[in-house]
Amino acid sequence: MKYYEVDFNMTPCTQDAQDILSALAGEAGFETFEETATGLKGYVQQALFDEDALKLVLEGFPFENVTLTYSIQKAEDKDWNEQWEQEGFEPIIVGNRLVIHDGRHLPSETAEVEIEIDAHLAFGTGTHETTRMICGMLLDMQLQGLRVLDCGCGTGILGICALKLGAASAVGYDIDEWSADNTRHNAVINLVDDRLTALCGDASVLSDYAPEFNLVMANINRNILLNDMERFRSVMAPKAQLILSGFYKNDCALLESKAQTLGLSLKATRTDGDWACLLFSLD
Numbered sequence: 001m002k003y004y005e006v007d008f009n010m011t012p013c014t015q016d017a018q019d020i021l022s023a024l025a026g027e028a029g030f031e032t033f034e035e036t037a038t039g040l041k042g043y044v045q046q047a048l049f050d051e052d053a054l055k056l057v058l059e060g061f062p063f064e065n066v067t068l069t070y071s072i073q074k075a076e077d078k079d080w081n082e083q084w085e086q087e088g089f090e091p092i093i094v095g096n097r098l099v100i101h102d103g104r105h106l107p108s109e110t111a112e113v114e115i116e117i118d119a120h121l122a123f124g125t126g127t128h129e130t131t132r133m134i135c136g137m138l139l140d141m142q143l144q145g146l147r148v149l150d151c152g153c154g155t156g157i158l159g160i161c162a163l164k165l166g167a168a169s170a171v172g173y174d175i176d177e178w179s180a181d182n183t184r185h186n187a188v189i190n191l192v193d194d195r196l197t198a199l200c201g202d203a204s205v206l207s208d209y210a211p212e213f214n215l216v217m218a219n220i221n222r223n224i225l226l227n228d229m230e231r232f233r234s235v236m237a238p239k240a241q242l243i244l245s246g247f248y249k250n251d252c253a254l255l256e257s258k259a260q261t262l263g264l265s266l267k268a269t270r271t272d273g274d275w276a277c278l279l280f281s282l283d
Contacts, residue, residue, distance in 0.1 A: 002045070002046045002047070002074070002075075003044060003045055003046060003074075003075040004043070004044050004045075004046055004073070004074060004075060005041060005043055005072075005073050005074070005075035006025075006030070006041070006042045006043075006044065006054075006070050006072050006073075007036070007039070007041055007070060007073075008021055008025070008039040008040045008041070008042060008069075008070045009038045009068070009069050009070065010038065010039040010066050010068045010069075011038075011067045012065075012066065013038055013039055016063075017039075017063050018035060018039065018040055020061065020063070021040055021061070021068070022040060022042070023248065024057045024058060024060065024061065025040070025042050025044075025054065025058075026221070026248075027057045027221060027222050027223065027248070027251070028049075028050065028053045028054040028057050028221070028223065029044050029049060029050065029053070029224070030042040030043065030044045031043055031044060031045070039068075043075060046074070047175050047176065048175065048224075050223065051072070053223050093111070094132050094135045094136050094139065095136050095139045095140075097111060097112040097113060097139055098111060098112065098113045098114075098135055098139060099114050099115070100117060100135075100157070101114070101116055101117070102117060102118060113139075113161070113164050113165060115157060115160055115161060115190060116186070116190060117155050117157055117186055117189075118155075118182075118185060129272035129275040130245040130246050130272075130275050131157060131158070131219060131245075132272065133245055133270045133271075133272055133275070133276075133277035134158055134217060134219055134243055134245050135157075135158070135161050136270065137268070137270065137277065138158070138162055138165055138243075139165070141215075143165045143166045143167045143215070144166035144167075145166070145167070146166075146167045146214040146215050147168060147169050147170075147171075147212055147213050147214050147237075148162045148167045148170040148171070148213065148216075148217070149170070149171050149172075149206075149209075149213040149215070149216045149217065149232075149235065150162075150170060150171070150173075150217050150218075151172075151173065151203065151216065151217065151218035151220065152173075152174055152175070152218060152219060152224070152246075153172030153173060153174045153179060153180070153183045154174060154179050154182075154219070155179070155182050155183060156172055156182065156183030156184075156186045156196065157186070158217050159171075159172045159183070159187075159196055159217075160186060160187060160192055160196065162215065162217075163190075163192040163195055163196060164190065167195075167215070168195065169195045169196070169197075170192075170195060170196045171197045171198075171213075172196065172197070172199070173198070173199040173200070173201055173203075173205050173206075174198075174199075174200065175200070175201065180200040181198075183196070184196075184198045203227075203228040203231040206231045206232075206234065206235050209235045211235055211237050211238075212235060212237055213235050213236055214239075214240050214241070215240060215241050216235070216236055216242045216243070217243045218232060218242075218244050218245075218246070219245045219246045220246045221247065222247040222248075222251045222254070225244055225246065225255060226255065226258055229255075229258055229262060230262060233262040233263070233264065233282075236282050237282075239281070239283075240281075240282045241279060241282070242259070242279070242280040242282070243277065243278070243279050243280075244278045244280070245275070245276065245277040245278070247275070247276060248274050248275060248276060249271055249275070249276045252276050252278060255278060256278065259278075259280050264281065264282055265280060265281050265282075265283050266278060266280055267279045267280060267281050
C-alpha cells in the first residue's frame with residue numbers, strides 16, 4: 001500500500017494536544033502516528049486520504065492557544081507490515097468462544113470457532129478493538145443461512161467469522177488490491193473459499209448487487225461510513241442488519257442520525273476504550 005506521511009507541528013507541543021490531534025486525524029483516515037518533538041507524524045493511505053476531511057476535523061481542535069500546521073509528502077514505498085508479519089501475533093480470544101491466531105502461534109486450547117489469519121499488507125487480525133467488537137456481536141447472532149457483506153474487508157476476518165458461524169455466503173470488497181488478495185488467501189486457509197467472494201474497489205461495486213444481503217458489516221472510519229451508508233442500505237434485504245465500527249464513541253450520535261434517515265433502527269451499542277460498535281436493523 002502507498003501512504004502519505006504528514007508532519008503535524010504544534011506550538012506549544014504538549015501531550016494532551018498530541019492525544020487530541022491523533023484522535024481527530026484518526027477520524028480523517030490516519031492509521032498510525034509517531035510522536036515528534038514538535039507534534040506528530042501521521043500515516044494515511046494515499047487512496048483514502050481526503051485533505052478536505054482532515055481540514056474539517058482539525059477545525060474542531062480545542063486548544064485555542066496552540067498553533068497547528070502540517071505538511072504532506074509521500075511516504076517511503078515499502079512493506080509497512082513486514083516486521084509485524086514476520087513476528088505474527090499471539091492468539092486472541094473473543095467471548096470465550098472464538099480464537100483468532102496466525103500460523104506461527106497456535107492456541108493452547110480448542111475453541112468453538114477457530115480462525116487462522118495470515119495478514120499481508122491488510123488490516124484485521126482481531127488485535128484491534130473494533131474487529132473484536134464486531135466478532136463478539138457475530139457470536140451473539142443467528143447467522144445460519146444468511147448472505148453477508150463485508151465492506152472494507154481487509155484480511156477477510158469478518159466474512160470468514162460469519163461463515164464459520166453458519167452464514168451461507170459472503171462477499172467482501174476493499175479499495176486495496178492487497179487486501180482483496182489477502183482475503184482470498186485467508187478464505188482458502190480457513191476452508192471457506194467456496195463461499196467467499198473478494199472484490200477490489202470501493203462501495204461503487206455494490207451497484208452490481210440487488211437488495212440481497214441479510215447482514216452488512218463495515219469496519220471503516222467515520223467519514224467513509226457516513227458517505228457510503230446509503231449504498232449499504234441499497235443492498236440490504238428486508239429485515240437485514242447492519243454492523244458499523246471503526247469510529248470513536250463520540251461519533252455514535254452522528255452515525256445513528258444518518259442511519260435513521262435511511263430507515264435503520266439502533267438495536268445495540270458496544271464500546272471498548274474509546275472505540276464503538278453499533279448494530280442497526282432494517283425494520
